[in-house]
Amino acid sequence: MNIKEFIEALIATANRFDTEDYLANWEADAVLDDPSVGEIFKGHKGIRRYFKDYFIGYKTQTRLLQIKPLGENEVYI
Template identity: 45%
Template sequence: MEQLVDAFIQRANAFDVDGVLALFEADAVIDDVSVGDAFAGADGIRRYIERFFVGYHTSTRLVSLERLDDAAAIARVDFTGDFGHETGMLRIRTGAAGLIVRIDADLD
């Protein structure tokens, strides 16, 4: 899980949208209550990464990672970008293939 979270952050920070998408299963979902929407499948996740990471020049730093079980963890993160500074969490769940199937995201 640690390697997957690190890869997600590194690729998102590099604005490598295709690299980020490669970490997700095809039918994965990002549900971000802070923006009031869920983004499903590769097209939805692409829109999310392009809008909120690339579009706002977001840089993410991992603050802590708490493993919940073999397939889930909560990443506490620090975001900076054109919007200023925010902290939040990413509740990440993986599937049998070791790829992300769901992220529930929220700002503090």
């Protein structure tokens, strides 16, 4: 699976508000930096809180507008 397919699958999971499937896409020590909320979320505990607060809590529906590779394992979406 290429990075674009992965991101599209991650977005589809997020749009279903499936917390466990969403977390399954993240490494246990992953870091999620979302400048729109002014916070960095670390590990599954932090990413779970981010997902529940900002996706489920606001009933957010996401779509991919662009993807910009920043490094081997890092993208800006």
